[in-house]
Amino acid sequence: MAKESFTDNKRVRDLIKLMTDHSVTELELVEDKARIRLKRDMPTGAVGAGAATVISAAVPAPATAGGAEGAAATTQADDLVAIKSPMVGTFYAAPNPDSDPYVRAGASVTPKSVVCVIEAMKVFNEIHAEVAGTVVKMMVANGQAVEFNQPLFMVRPD
Numbered sequence: 001m002a003k004e005s006f007t008d009n010k011r012v013r014d015l016i017k018l019m020t021d022h023s024v025t026e027l028e029l030v031e032d033k034a035r036i037r038l039k040r041d042m043p044t045g046a047v048g049a050g051a052a053t054v055i056s057a058a059v060p061a062p063a064t065a066g067g068a069e070g071a072a073a074t075t076q077a078d079d080l081v082a083i084k085s086p087m088v089g090t091f092y093a094a095p096n097p098d099s100d101p102y103v104r105a106g107a108s109v110t111p112k113s114v115v116c117v118i119e120a121m122k123v124f125n126e127i128h129a130e131v132a133g134t135v136v137k138m139m140v141a142n143g144q145a146v147e148f149n150q151p152l153f154m155v156r157p158d
Contacts, residue, residue, distance in 0.1 A: 007076065008044075010127055011038070011040075015027060015029070015036070015038055016038065019027050019038060022071070022121065023145065024088060025039065025086075025088070025145065025147065026038070026077070026088065026147055026148075027039075027098045040063060041156055044065055059145055065112050068070050069087065071137055079156070079157070080136060080154045080155065080156055081131050081133065081154070081155045081156075081157050082139075082149070082151035082152075082153070082154055082155075083084075083115055083127070083129070083130065083131065083152050083153040083154075083155060084103045084149050084150060084151055084152060085118060085129065085146045085147065085150045085151075085152055086118075086125075086148070086149075086150065087118055087148055088120060088145075088146065088147055088148050089119050089120035089121075089125070089142075089145070089146060090118065090120075090141065090143060090144070090145055090146070091116055091118055091121040091140045091142065091143070091145075091146045091152065092116060092117045092118070092124070092134065092142060093116055093138070093142045093145050094117040094142070095117065101116075101142075101155070102114050102115050102116055102117075103129075104135065105136060105137060105138065106134065106135065106139065108133070108135075109129040109132065109133060109134070109135060109155060110129065110132050111128065111129055111130050111131060111132055112128055112129075113128060113129045114126045114128060115128065115129050115135075115152070115153055116152060116153075118146065127152070129153075129155065131155055131157055131158040132157065132158045133155040133156050133158050134155065134156050134158075135153050135154075135155055136153075136154045136155060136156050137152060137154040138152070139151045139153060140152055141151055
């Protein structure tokens, strides 16, 4: 049996259905020397709405240089550091609806401080600050869908 490729329409339809079923707005998949990236618009409050658009397909995967970017990246403005989402999912500021948020503006954090959780495919993932400093601003709302590498918090490093 031949391995399915990204140029196979059934495979692309299956990926789009997976995105719709799990409210995913962007998906990038790399296999061997092929890559496909799907993205769909999702109106605010409309789960499962929006059509998927093929951004690129069957493109050779880029060679990666050594070292991966961490979840914390420096920004140009005021030497603030962005704590970024390491995954696509739903942002939650507290462990449960009745609890206080993990952090607020003005809170001190250490690299090991839990700042939020992101739910991805029914798994709640604790997100750590990975930087020491003071939280200046929360960039997303509780319950908001977040994308990979999207800034969640801005921190003034110590």
